[in-house]
Amino acid sequence: MIDFRYHLVSIVAVFLALTVGLVLGTTMLQDPLLNTLKSETSELREQSETLRTEKERAESLNDGGDQMAAVYAEDMLDRRLDGTGVVVVSAPGADEEVRKGLQARVEQAGGTVEGHLALADKYIDPDQATFVGELADQLAEGADESGAGGGPYERAAARLADALGVAPEPEGGEEGEDGGSEDEEGSEEGGGGIDGEAVLAGFAEAGLLTVEGEPADAADAVLVVAPATPFPAGASPSPEGEAAEPPGNDAVLPLVAAVGEDGPALLAGDASAAGTGGLIARVRREGAPSATADATGRSSGDVAAVLALAEAMEGDPGHYGTGEEVDGFLPDPPPPAREADETGERTEKTADRRTPQAG
Structure with missing residues (x-):
């Protein structure tokens, strides 16, 4: 037992x-x-x-x-941007030292920094999107219909692009007796027929951006500086289970696209901007018509960025740096130096800014 x-x-x-x-x-x-x-x-x-x-x-x-x-x-x-008026736009959170370094290289290439727009945090605040769109509509008086549609940030981007002067100039203006265009009197207004200074002042008074210099109607090319670190991600994940796209990218991307559609433009930043959630990665993924460079903040990267902008001036924007979907670290071959015409003056803007400027 x-x-x-x-x-x-x-x-x-x-x-x-x-x-x-x-x-x-x-x-x-x-x-x-x-x-x-x-x-x-x-x-x-x-x-x-x-x-x-x-x-x-x-x-x-x-x-x-x-x-x-x-x-x-x-x-x-040398002379890669000779005679080019460049307006610099800083996204919220852009590094000031990176911006100043890029501006110095632009001037070293013969370009002139006409002014600087610094977008405020308020501009990318999702709670302010409706206000941004309404303000853009209020400032649209006299503008053409090309930027009338789209969401609030698309409309705001169209107004800002017009104000900087990067929208296409009217084609086929008849010449007067003095050989000038009949619409020459309106040449001080932006490419979309609006008062550029008034538009920028309106956005500035609303606390959406700050203005340095005289960028209104002055841009032959636009240099956009990406934030030093990616914008915070959205609160809700995507249907595929991935992290939501940062709302800040949704706000700034339309401006990068707008300035690139009608004129030479470059979005520049460091490696983080080309990584997950970065603005450069978003621009490349969606095929916005602007050049990109993702190695700024050091001499070699800044030089490559300015060469990328010069290449965009030739009507062939590319993507450069060390991130994904790049064409190389810098344009190969590098863009040619801009030459003076027979009168000894630099080539002026053409009606279609995407056309390479003649020597």
Whole structure:
């Protein structure tokens, strides 16, 4: 008959067997296990040292490339933007030092920075989208119908593009007796027939942007600086289960597209802007007609960005840097220098700004 003593003896026997097994196992396996761990640790340490050395070497090569780019930047950029009026637009969160570095390279290439628009956080606030659209409609008096449709940010982008002067100029204007166009009196207004200064002032007074310099109706080309870090993602995931697209991209993308549709434009930023949730990645994915560069913030990347803008001036915008879907680090071959015409003056704007300017 099985009683309590039987169960007690059985339990003691089981625990004794486990104890003996643990003792024998640790004693017999201790040396092989320790040797294996020591070997793997040594291999990992060697791999770590190799990776560290490779990282330091890559950083040295990058620094050397930047030094070389800085030395030869003047020759590489010589007259690539000669006579070009450039308006710079900063997205909310754009790095000021990156913007100033790009502006310096634009001037080194012979371009003139006519002014700077800094979009405010209020501009990309989803709660302000209706207000942005209503303001754009109020400021649209005298504009053509090309930017009348679309959502609030599409309408705002059309107004801003017109105000900067990048919209196409009217074609076929009849010449007067003095050889000028009959609509020459309205040339001080934006390409869409609006008062550029009034439009920019309206957006500025509403706290949607700040204006530096005199960018109204002054843009032969537009340089947009992406935020230093991607905009925060939306609250709701997409139907596919992916993270929602940042609302800030939805607000700024139409402006990048608008300035690129009617004139040379470049969206420039660093590697983060070309990564997940980045504005450059979004522009490339959706095929907006603007050039992009994703290696700014260092000499080589800034030079490549200005060369990309110069290439866009030739009517062939490309994508450059180190991110996905790029054509290379910089245009190959680089765009030609802009030449003076027979009168010694730089070629003026043409009616179609996407057409390469003649030498």
